[in-house]
Amino acid sequence: MEIIEAIRNRHSVRQYIDKSIEPEEIERLNALITRLNEEGKLNIQLVTDEPKAFDCMMARYGKFTGVKNYLAMVGKKSDDLDRRVGYYGEWLVLEAQRMGLNTCWVGMSYKKVPEAFRIEDDEKLVCVIALGYGATQGSAHKIKSVEKVARVNGEMPEWFRRGVEAALLAPTAVNQQKFRFELTDGNVVDARAGLGFYSKVDLGIVCYHFEVAAGRDNFRWK
C-alpha cells in the first residue's frame, strides 16, 4: 500500500479482534521504532499482549474492546516533546496501516500500567497508540475546508493544497483540527497549533501528513 493510500484509508479503530500481531510485523515495527527513536530523540516502546491498559472505566467509556497492543509514546521532557511525539507517532501509524494493522491515538481512554514499559525520571509518557487487527476499518471523520485552515498570499500552489488536504485527513484529539498552515515567501510553510487539548501532538501529526503529500522538496518549514 502506498503511503498516500494509507493516509486515505486510515481511521481510528477502537475494536480489535483477538489475534496477536505477527512476529515478522513486530520485528518490522521494532526496527522502525529504533530508527525513529534515534532520529526523534524519543523512547517509544511497543507493548504487546498486554490487555490491562485498556481494561478500565475510561477505555470502556470510550468503547475500546480487544486492545492488547499499543505504542507507549515516551520521551525526555522538553518544550517540543509533544510535537515530536505526534510527528514520529504518525509515521508509525501510517506504516502500521500499510502493514494491514489498525490504530487509534489515545490520550485519555486508558490507564498507565507501569510494569509494561520504562519511563526514566527525566521522561514523560505523552499518550499511547492502540494497535492491532481491527474488527472494522473505522469511518471517515468530519473535515474542515482547506480555506478554513490554510492561508496563502495569492494563488494556492497545487502541492500546498495537497499537503493541507492530507493534513485534514489526519487524526486529531476529539477531531478538533485546530491547526493552521500558512505559505509565506514562496516556499516557506508556517504550521501552527491552536489552543486545545493535545493540540501540539496534533500539530506534529498533521505536519507529517503535510510533508508526505506536499513533497518534502517543494517547501521548507518556517
Ligand SMILES: Cc1cc2nc3c(=O)[nH]c(=O)nc-3n(C[C@H](O)[C@H](O)[C@H](O)COP(=O)(O)O)c2cc1C
Ligand atoms: C492526540 C490524540 C489523542 C486522542 N485521544 C483519544 C482518546 O483518549 N480516546 C479516543 O477514543 N480517541 C482519541 N483520539 C482519536 C480521535 O478522537 C480521532 O483521531 C478523531 O476523532 C478523528 O477520527 P479519525 O482518527 O478516525 O480520523 C485521539 C487522537 C489524537 C490525535
